[in-house]
Amino acid sequence: MIKSHDSPFHHLFDTFEVIGSGKFATVRRCVERQTGNEFAAKFIRKRSSTGRMGQALEDINREIDLLREIDNNYIIKLHDVFDCGNEMIIVLELVKGGELFELISEKGCLAEEEAVHYMKQILMAIKHLHDRNIVHLDLKPENILLSDKTAKRIKLIDFGISRKIVNDLDVKGLYGTPEFVAPEIINYESVNTGTDMWAIGCMAYILLSGASPFLGDTKQQTFVNITAADYHFDDQYFANISNAAKDFISGLLVKNSKYFTNYSI
């Protein structure tokens, strides 16, 4: 069981170059002095009680709790957690094969059998999550890393916006008299495992063609394309792709938005 240390992170690790950065977090390569082992350390700024900067502790702890529960060869492992006052440090397994996104950028697109090889691993990682009612919610080639260039083994990263799915039909956590709850509470669109499956469909399309199925010239156009599920298999890219591959993608790019108006008190 990973415990939070009271010994400071900087006594145990040397930190090196930045390997990723987001709004409130920076990821750096680091080395555990005692063992010489390398890790990825995600430094997350905590939101102070007054300020708006930084990430809420509830969100940080959600990511850590999800990482503690996950144990799969296709998902980056949690090594340790350090609470350093105004920041939380999550120490994660480090891999050096780069992003799947870079591989596609270099090659344009992948041969079908290579795409199948990666897709199988991605599906096994997602099955591990969905079997635990965890949805990733940020699946994209940038978050699929290669353990190393030769082995063609993938590692899924970044559970920063991942969630535990509560049973769809039983709207938990809805309190109070229906008359007073906010509209978005009564009629909300639930995220569910289908949300991840849609993203997997997009990734399969990208692996095979190098093109993104819904990308428009503007963000607005992209949203219009997505909500209309408006995509097609452009012969320029898909002429030599098997029907099985196209059927696989079509089966995933299916809108399944759900609206709930029921409420249980």
Ligand SMILES: Cc1ccc2c(c1)c1c3c(c(C)cc1n2CCCN)C(=O)NC3=O
């Ligand atoms: C939670 C989180 C967020 C961003 C991360 C990582 C982890 C991450 C990781 C690694 C690398 C090479 C880049 C990483 N990045 C930056 C690149 C992501 N596209 C890595 O090796 N392990 C990571 O967790």
